Amino acid sequence: MTLTLASLEIGQTAVITGFTPECRQEVRQRLLDLGFVRGSKIKIENVSPLADPIAYTIHHTQIALRKSDALCVLIQVSGDRIQVSGDRA
Numbered sequence: 001m002t003l004t005l006a007s008l009e010i011g012q013t014a015v016i017t018g019f020t021p022e023c024r025q026e027v028r029q030r031l032l033d034l035g036f037v038r039g040s041k042i043k044i045e046n047v048s049p050l051a052d053p054i055a056y057t058i059h060h061t062q063i064a065l066r067k068s069d070a071l072c073v074l075i076q077v078s079g080d081r082i083q084v085s086g087d088r089a
Helices: 024-035
Strands: 003-005 012-017 039-049 054-058 061-065 072-081
Touching: none
Parallel strands: none
Antiparallel strands: 003 072, 012 039, 012 072, 039 054, 054 061
């Protein structure tokens, strides 16, 4: 199932599949420049107290995105859950 990056939960990993048709060209280009390209693995690294922005790890780099920008990125959630700091399962 294809979702947006904004719906990714802590501990989940995903693969970027593209951008929504509603995504403005300037936002799309900025995300592409930051490495948000089809096939890239991404995960949530940290969530701010008000849940906006959220820090994601992509290509071994942490990048914070506003929810409005994360809504532009289409993802495929992988079945693997990863342990994040503070998550003692």
